[in-house]
Amino acid sequence: MSPTRRNVLLAAPLLWALPRAAFAASRRRLVVMVADGGWDMTLCMDPKPGAAGVEGPEVDEDVDDPEDREAIQTFAGIPVWVNDTKRPAVRTFFEAWAPSLTVVNGIWVGSIAHDPCRRRMLTGHESTGRSDLTVLAGARHGADLPVGSFDCAGLGSLGPLAATTGGLGRTGQVAGLLDPSLRFPAALGATTDPRGDLPTAAAPAVEAWLANRRAAYRLTHADPRAHLDALDESVVRARRLIDEAADLTSLVVPGHEPRMDDAVDIAVGLLERDIAAAVLLQANGAWDTHVANVNQHGLYDNLFAGLTRLVEGLSGAGLLDDTLVLVTSEMGRTPARNEVSGKDHWGHTSALLIGGGLPGGRVLGATSDTLESELVDLATGLPDAQGALNKYDNFAAGVLELVDVDPGDTLPGVVPWRPG
């Protein structure tokens, strides 16, 4: 059975309108953080020292700066390039969290165009219109919450479960809907409501009138795409967002993309307060470094600073054991630099997994010295010359399994990648 919104409702009728207490104890959660644009894994979690043709971080060292030196250091068995001048946050993160971290190298994405890669890595599908991993996990585990999943990145693919989702907006626009004090003023000479908000007392009467109108409309309109169900559900969830999430918008500055720290705090707040069961985040910055790949150093520093804040926040809230954090990028970057010192698109990527009860201190999968995905045993995630590629769909199915979502519903026939 495909995980359409209607199917989810049939399986769990009106769960989204029920109290959450019964669910909280066993709730699984998922946070996906995306380095959107394509990261260069060779600068960090997939080091290739000495591999001919692979230009790692060492090519960016400033010969005149003795502090700017790259070194491969192993943290809890995980080898990582570190540079305390350019990427101090990398060391900070690995020193603290490597024992809980699983690095997955050699995920075959199979495309070198951003949108198809993004779709593949976030949904496990090549085709459009599918729900992404956070939406699927949120619908499964957040049925009783205001929303199942919350997209803080503007990257999500809602698919048939759109009515279970909430979104921050690329520049935090939802704040102006949840908190009246954060609205933009009307433009000079523009038309807007000069009378202010409608009286709060009107809401119940309007809701009752609308409920009758929707019921009458439903009687006379076939609804093969379940839009009317989605409307009913969305109305309830929207009200709950206003009631329960409005104060989170204090971290948002309307019109500006949220800073990484703020987005992380919003994500932790959403999970901690049971407003959503899954969150999609973006590691800010221009990762698509066709020009000046050297910029990836700062991007990694920012990413790991944010990741440290996220993991510490989840841990401090007692949520890390139930919350799987997945960090990935829709694609990697070519082994070598182009004529403008950038790196172009590469159809192989890596992922970091932490939390959710997953053991850490390990690297699964691998790439060759030409940075191509090696075959693995999908049952263990370990390199296996007789195995199979860990393709985007295998990996997505595996992530779904890790958060107790049956991948067979959305990725039928796909063998899930399993981390041992």
Place this chain on the structure above:
Amino acid sequence: MIRSVVSAFAVAMLGCAPPPPGDDPYVPLPPDERAHRVSLALRAVRATQAEVQAVSADPNALAALAWMWMEDAAFGETVKDLHNEQMFMRNDLEPPIQPVGPLAGHTMEDLFASTSEEPLELIRHVVTSDLPYDTIVTSDVMLADARLALLYGLDRSPALGGWVETTWSDGRPQAGILTSSEVYRRHLSNGSNFHRGRANFLSTFLLCEDIGGRDVVVDGGVDLSDEFEVAAAVGSEAGCVSCHATLDPLAAHLWGFKPQITGLAINDALRKGCHWPHDDPDAPPGASLPEDFCFPIRSWDDNMVDDWALWNLPPPAYFGATTDGLVDLGRQIARDPRFAQCAARRAVGFFHQVGWRDVAQHDADRFTDVFVQSGLDYKALVHAIVTDSVFLAAASSDARRPPLGPLSVRPEQLRRTLQAVTGFDWVVDPNDMPCGTDCWNETAMLGNDRFGYRSLAGGIDSYRVFQPTWSPTPTRVLVLDRLADEAAGYAVATQFALPAAQRTLLQQVEPTTTDDDALRSAIAALHADVLGEFLDPRSPPVGATLALWQQMLAQSDPETAWEVVIAALLRDPRAEFY
């Protein structure tokens, strides 16, 4: 295993099989909903009562009305919306060009509109002028407004208002959108991409051939650190050739365009006064001369046209056929059967609210036939789609071919509908925040994603969201609720400030009116004006709305009660769907 494959094949064949000729399982919508659906689809307003009555009296009247509605200027906006969903031009999330230099005094919002709309305006012009649709790739003119003329130094009289025909003035060939600077400012060529991304955009948009969406399997053995070797490999390695044999010759047509001229680079260039040594490492990348980034922008360079040869890449060709430059490329695309079929597929997807890849082949085929037989008359294509029994169906006797069901009003439609009904346009001034040089002045909240709610209301942002969300979501509900409140407040305040005879809403009442007949008459008129629902003032639905008004009056004042009624109507499923 074999059985499951056979079953899957059988299911696939069943799903894809065209229906038998003459077999139409669809039960039509009532006349009023048919009229509203077509009217909203074409011009973003509901049908008038007279138009609904005409359709009720004669079912064939709808076809004539559809032709008439396509003569409305609003249809041109729909054509642009449709093509924006395919071309992703309206991307306000990346740094726009700022109002500096000769553009000083214009607003960021206006500059964004001038640039992002340029190719869309050409397409609107082609369609609304009844030119064959392939003119979009063969036209020897482009359209520019005054701001665009300043930006590119175009020969266009500043005295002329709006968008007018002119030509690019830098010697480039003229081939409709194929030679549009703004298409290539939106769709960049990065690093060693060598215009392949642009070629793939053209192939995907114009032919529905998404070469870049195919799997990429690269065998080892290629020295990836050598760009020349990579360039050679894509023409010889088996895993590469299947894409690059078509992509690279297509991309070879585009080498005259600068790889990228972003708003950020233009802004940087202006900040530096457009004068620096050509070997300045801080010079904007990707163009041969830094001053190309200064006004008027030089996005085309005749001297770069054959630079594909420097990389040993193949010469221009079109899927194996030789071509003679961009103008010839346009002709070959126009002759390619995939061009008409792709346009039909994309138009069906837009109106049916499904992804173009998900349009059934037999639907794509039958509308392609109409399109081709009309001589690529885009209005004929759209007319066929919106007057087709599938589009107008309330129900179906064949479970395998369900009706479309309720269609969601797009944010762009909603903005225009609201303006038509209430006069309200949700425009804000985001400059209240610290914005430095990145200030936008007036911003339409339903037409913008930097500050506004277009994608949160289900639209695309052309940046990361490339397919609309046609199903309601909690955030869309929040947007529509706020919009309803704002529009209702505006409507009541402005309408009651006018003499009754000059109003478009609430003509039947004053704030002091308590007469039951007048109140019912006003409410019935609101149902008609806001929802296109023509009700008897004594009907139960009007009574229910009157009860809501009375309930609000008991708690507040008459103006507030009317505000609540209008806001409620704007939240009605008939406002949400069509």
